[in-house]
Amino acid sequence: MGGAKQAVGAYGERVAVRHLEQAGLVVLDRNWRCAYGELDIVAREGGALVICEVKTRRGARHGTPAEAVVAAKAARLRRLAGAWIRDRGVHADTVRFDVVSVRPQRSGPAAVEHLRGAF
Numbered sequence: 001m002g003g004a005k006q007a008v009g010a011y012g013e014r015v016a017v018r019h020l021e022q023a024g025l026v027v028l029d030r031n032w033r034c035a036y037g038e039l040d041i042v043a044r045e046g047g048a049l050v051i052c053e054v055k056t057r058r059g060a061r062h063g064t065p066a067e068a069v070v071a072a073k074a075a076r077l078r079r080l081a082g083a084w085i086r087d088r089g090v091h092a093d094t095v096r097f098d099v100v101s102v103r104p105q106r107s108g109p110a111a112v113e114h115l116r117g118a119f
Contacts, residue, residue, distance in 0.1 A: 012056025012102035012110075013040055019100065019112045025050060028090075034083050037076055041100075042084060049092035051081045053118075056102040066099045066115055074119040 017027055020043055028049075029042040041052035055068050062068070069077075074097065081095055099118040103111040 008056050008058060011104065013054050015102045015110045015112060016041060016052065016054040016100040019114060020052065032084055036080050036083055039080050039084055047093035049090065049095045050098055051077055051095065052098045052100050053077060054100045054102065058104055064101060066101045066118065069099050069118065
């Protein structure tokens, strides 16, 4: 990932973490990596383990951030969630997959959309 793109992504993840924590979720892990890929944010909300994919876009030319989570990406995130659970030995009543869309604004705070149970 290029420098500017990486900076935008890191910014989006910081905004997403702040949003999730303000919504009452407890962040357990960030940027967890294994051979299959990376999980942006792993959180807990009550008895649910929440896998959050963060998508940050500066513009709408390539669609909404959430539209970037296609079926193949969702399948990869499911595999990664299983790997994270095995690696950490965590038990959860349910596993939920959310997408947090972040759109930086020219001025003021970023626009954040949190899609719970996105797939």
